[in-house]
Amino acid sequence: MKVIYTDKLGKERGVCYRLLSxxxxxxGSATxxxxxxxxxxxxxxxxxxGIKVSDGKEQEAPETDPLKMKVPELKEWLTAKGIAFDATAKKEDLQALVPAE
Known part of the structure; x- marks a missing residue:
């Protein structure tokens, strides 16, 4: 069970909310x-x-599949690979430049 200690209680299903104070x-049943x-x-x-605890602000790992990236990340990826593209290109056009593996 996920437990969240906060000053703003929520109503997320399957989550136990507790006030910080x-x-x-x-x-014991917290996972x-x-x-x-x-x-x-x-x-x-x-x-x-030994129970995993965080501040809830941890960021997700960056996307590594260029076909799933957002446009700014995709442009960075293409640039890092030395692949030229039109700065005004749409996402679909940028994805078309990704080499097949």
Whole structure:
């Protein structure tokens, strides 16, 4: 079960919301914990028992498939590969320049 400690309670299904100010101890059934705010005691308590804890601001890994990239990332990828393109080209035209593997 995912547990989120925050000052703004939510209604996401399958998520247990707790107020930052009301930490009474580790929830043993937690599989993932997000601490949205400054609460090092909560962070430390969950880390001590080996439960994954984050601040919820971790970014996803960047896309590596050029056909799934957004236009700015795709343009960077093409440039890094030395592939010339029209700066005003549409996404479909840029994707057409990606070599088949």
């Amino acid at each position: 009301e930490f009474f101890g580790v929830i 993932e914990v997000v601490v949205d705010g400054d609460a090092p005691d909560i962070f430390d308590a969950y880390q001590a028992v």
